């Protein structure tokens with residue numbers, strides 16, 4: 001069994017939670033409160049700024065030019081495509097440029113993005129990849145799951161989101177990340193693999209916390 005298959009099997013419960021969360025399910029059914037989605041978009045925009053830096057660090061830590069250019073292409077994709085979707089949603093949801101630029105990260109956004117940056121800065125490429133894998137992979141799973149919900153891809157508000165994360169193009173990015181994790185796990189010691197598992201588990205849990213934070217629109221008390 002590949003390392004990534006082992007991860008989702010071992011942490012099946014936490015992995016399923018990312019897909020079963022009411023935010024995700026209601027998004028697919030088209031019943032999600034627009035204010036919750038609006039809150040999510042703003043926080044996700046802030047998250048993506050730090051997440052993009054992870055890919056820049058990946059390019060620095062890459063052992064060869066092929067891996068380096070894959071990280072660099074993903075960085076560019078986040079800045080121009082992914083954040084582009086956020087900017088178009090912002091316009092549709094009446095979020096001004098100033099509101100986006102002045103937004104404060106919520107406690108969960110701050111904790112999640114800082115945890116990933118901490119792991120990426122202090123570990124090697126395997127640790128960095130374990131940190132970003134749940135974001136890529138769980139969104140792909142969610143995209144493919146929601147695509148099958150009746151009317152989800154054509155929904156006037158959420159259809160663009162579902163189409164983006166279920167696209168073949170995005171699937172290729174996610175698969176690249178999965179196979180990179182498998183390659184990097186080869187030959188690692190037991191203790192190193194245990195460290196990678198913990199990082200994967202933590203960022204998987206943070207994914208669910210991010211949905212919950214958006215669903216509850218949680219800021220500081």
Ligand SMILES: Cc1ncc(C[n+]2csc(CCO)c2C)c(N)n1
Nearest residue numbers: 044074077078082135136139173210
């Ligand atoms: C909290 C949160 N987690 C994951 C993603 C998904 N995502 C962010 S960047 C990227 C890679 C694009 O090449 C993907 C899949 C998100 N938007 N927000």
